Amino acid sequence: MIVMNVVIRADASVQIGTGHVMRCLTLAEQLKERGTDVAFICREHEGHLCEFIRDKGFHVFALPGKDVKINEPRNTHEKWLGVPQERDAAETIEVLKTIRPDLLIVDHYGIDHIWEQTIRPYVHNIMVIDDLADRPHQCDYLLDQNFYEQMNRRYDALVPRHCSLFLGPKYALLRKEFRQTDTRVRNQLNHVLVFFGGSDLSNETARALQAIQHIKSRTLTADVVLGKNNPYKDELKARYAEDERIHFHIHVDYMARLMNRADVCIGAGGSTTWERCYLGLPTIMMTVAKNQEEIARDLSENGIVHYLGKKEDVTPEMIAQSLEQLIQHPDQLRQYSQKSVKLMEKKEMHMENLFQTILQKGDHSH
Known part of the structure; x- marks a missing residue:
């Protein structure tokens, strides 16, 4: 049997967050289950996950962590690479020459x-995973797992025919x-899950916890x-150490269990949205990045999530009010749940x- 070689180019960092690498690990596991050899190419930014990926059983080719000033970035997020695209491509090619994926x-x-x-x-086929539809791609396959009213038209002018x-x-x-x-x-709200992603640099978790403390119900956990x-x-754990209703978990590998136990989640947009819906x-929901806003609005208009707005516009009082509303109107909770499924x-x-x-x-390249 001919074994296919697949290479994944993705990064994690304090700035980027962990979501891209985490979803690529998910894809890598499923490819491995289908008898495929999978390796990663990642740059060693601050907050990289190279060791974490290796611990999951995948080889990682590490590119050196750099932070070169990119004078004229071609796209909004080019600075996330840490080096100009040309340099990243050249360093990636050195790895690909040995593999020819x-x-x-x-x-x-x-x-x-x-x-x-x-x-x-240096490759047979290229697959892009994107969420933004804000730049052209030269690829054979494109995956965008997000929900948009106009999702079937977003990439019309951005990918080859x-x-x-x-x-x-x-x-x-x-x-x-x-x-x-x-x-x-x-059918009823007794237990809340709070999760704002791997970094949560703006500390939305603190706002959600303030909201939970507003709720008088002693049965809410x-x-x-x-x-x-x-x-x-550390600061959050210390601040809420006395509150028996609140339990902290750090970098868990049992998120599905926590989600299954919860009756509602207070969280951001991003890839965990689809885990929750599933x-x-x-x-x-509140959005913590620009690319989450349109998805959140479209989901909200379709009655799938309870969207409060951009993080800077959301107060603990608004979150508490939403919790109270869903406690008092379990039919609304049920509708969100059914539409998610x-x-x-x-x-x-x-x-x-x-x-x-x-x-x-x-x-497949033309």
Whole structure:
């Protein structure tokens, strides 16, 4: 049997967060289950996850952590690369020359068609994972797992004609722990999950905890998940040490269990949105990045999440009011839960189609 070689180019850092690497690890695990060899190329930024990826059983080719001033960035996030795209491409090519992968997967907002075109001679096929639709790509497959009213038109002028598109939450990259956890429709609010991603640099967690303390109900309890890159974790644990209703968890590998136990989540947009929807967990959502806003508005207009607005506009009082509303109106909680589940229907079938397509041997580039 011919084994396919896949290489993934993705980074984590304090600035970027952990989401890109985490969803690529999810994809890597599923590719490995299908008999594929998978390796990563990551730059060693502050807050990188190279060791974490190695601990999961994947080889990592580490690029040196740099922070070179990029004088004229070609796209909004090029500075996230730490070096100009041309340099990143040259350093990546040195790795690719030794592997010649069948498939290169790129999940990086700092990379666009120029980088991909430079890399093209060293790979058979290129797959891009994107959320922004804000720059052109030179790729054979593109995955955007987000929900937009106009999602089928967003990439029309941004990818080559031959590119296969996989769009919407039915293609969301969910870890095995989620796929193996039963969906549950919520009927009553007793237990809250608070999670704002791996870094939470603006400390939205503190705001959510203030809101929970506003709620008079002694039966309301909360699990609070803090990433290992969270700079406020010790301060938060100390501040709420006396509150028996609040339990802290640091950099967990049992998130599906915590989500399944919760009746509502207070959290941001981003990739955990689809994990919550898959498990039928309603969300009181605020956005912490510009690229989350349109998705949050569209989900809200479709009655799938309870969206409060951008982080700078949301107060602890607003969060507390939303909690009270869902405690007093369990029918609203149930509706959010049912609509979340419906959004993710037949997901396994769609994912199987994705894997069959991207694991075909041969050169699709034109």
